[in-house]
Amino acid sequence: MSGNNVVLGRGSGSRVGAGGTPLAQKRLNTSKNVLLKVVILGNGGVGKSCLMNRFVSNHFDQHSFHTIGVEFLNKDLEINGETYTLQIWDTAGQERFKSLRTPFYRGSDVCLITYAVNDQKSFKDVSMWCKEFLTYADVKEGSTFPFILVGNKADVSEEGRQVTQEEARTWCKENGNPPFIETSAKDAINVELAFQMAVDRWIKFEEKMDRHYESEVVDLRSVKPPQRASCCMNGQSSRTEE
Numbered sequence: 564m565s566g567n568n569v570v571l572g573r574g575s576g577s578r579v580g581a582g583g584t585p586l587a588q589k590r591l592n593t594s595k596n597v598l599l600k601v602v603i604l605g606n607g608g609v610g611k612s613c614l615m616n617r618f619v620s621n622h623f624d625q626h627s628f629h630t631i632g633v634e635f636l637n638k639d640l641e642i643n644g645e646t647y648t649l650q651i652w653d654t655a656g657q658e659r660f661k662s663l664r665t666p667f668y669r670g671s672d673v674c675l676i677t678y679a680v681n682d683q684k685s686f687k688d689v690s691m692w693c694k695e696f697l698t699y700a701d702v703k704e705g706s707t708f709p710f711i712l713v714g715n716k717a718d719v720s721e722e723g724r725q726v727t728q729e730e731a732r733t734w735c736k737e738n739g740n741p742p743f744i745e746t747s748a749k750d751a752i753n754v755e756l757a758f759q760m761a762v763d764r765w766i767k768f769e770e771k772m773d774r775h776y777e778s779e780v781v782d783l784r785s786v787k788p789p790q791r792a793s794c795c796m797n798g799q800s801s802r803t804e805e
């Protein structure tokens with residue numbers, strides 16, 4: 564899965580979703596599916612590529628190489644009778660690849676921020692990842708953007724664990740209450756659920772945005788016509804029409 568290409572497009576399509584686009588416009592012409600661009604961020608080695616590969620091909624690579632740049636894969640997910648085509652963008656977590664990954668944040672619909680439960684540093688950097696994403700994705704509603712917090716490698720022993728669920732929940736409370744889930748790409752625990760939660764989060768975000776737009780719609784019938792001033796040609800008289 565981890566190629567050396569800067570960008571490997573291995574999905575069934577390459578159209579990039581447009582963040583914040585109304586639901587109707589997100590449907591693909593051909594399949595009527597809703598296309599969502601899902602980006603996975605987090606420190607190098609936390610298991611982003613393994614999560615994507617477990618989700619898409621139910622495969623785990625014990626010796627996964629670091630990703631260079633970004634890679635993407637597509638996978639359909641059905642939720643409540645609606646099919647969503649997830650275009651999952653797996654990014655390189657290593658700092659040296661920053662300039663290769665950030666151009667791909669634009670147009671994202673959902674963002675999975677990942678850390679490994681046996682890597683305290685990767686958890687400490689979670690806020691940095693949110694900040695980097697919001698800076699480069701150029702999203703309008705930064706504070707409400709649909710993030711999901713994912714603690715991967717939940718299969719490690721208690722002795723190996725460096726981040727508790729409580730710490731993660733506290734971070735969520737202080738950072739806009741994103742949904743949180745622990746996963747194991749290795750043991751196939753909660754991986755599909757994490758992506759389902761991401762779509763669910765996006766649906767709720769869209770509904771909220773729709774309500775916001777609806778409340779801004781002006782009913783033209785209820786608006787009084789503006790007062791118009793008419794003047795005679797020589798400018799000596801003027802009157803106001805009701």
Ligand SMILES: Nc1nc2c(ncn2[C@@H]2O[C@H](COP(=O)(O)OP(=O)(O)OP(=O)(O)O)[C@@H](O)[C@H]2O)c(=O)[nH]1
Pocket residue numbers: 605606607608609610611612613614624625626627628629630631654655656657715716717718719746747748749750
């Ligand atoms: N124990 C355990 N190991 C995992 C899990 N997921 C990934 N790994 C291992 O962690 C290492 C790194 O996994 P990757 O998926 O390549 O990590 P990454 O986040 O994509 O790293 P970058 O591409 O450098 O950003 C590999 O050796 C994986 O086998 C997991 O759920 N449990």
Ligand SMILES: [Mg+2]
Pocket residue numbers: 565611612613628629630653654655656
């Ligand atoms: Mg990777």
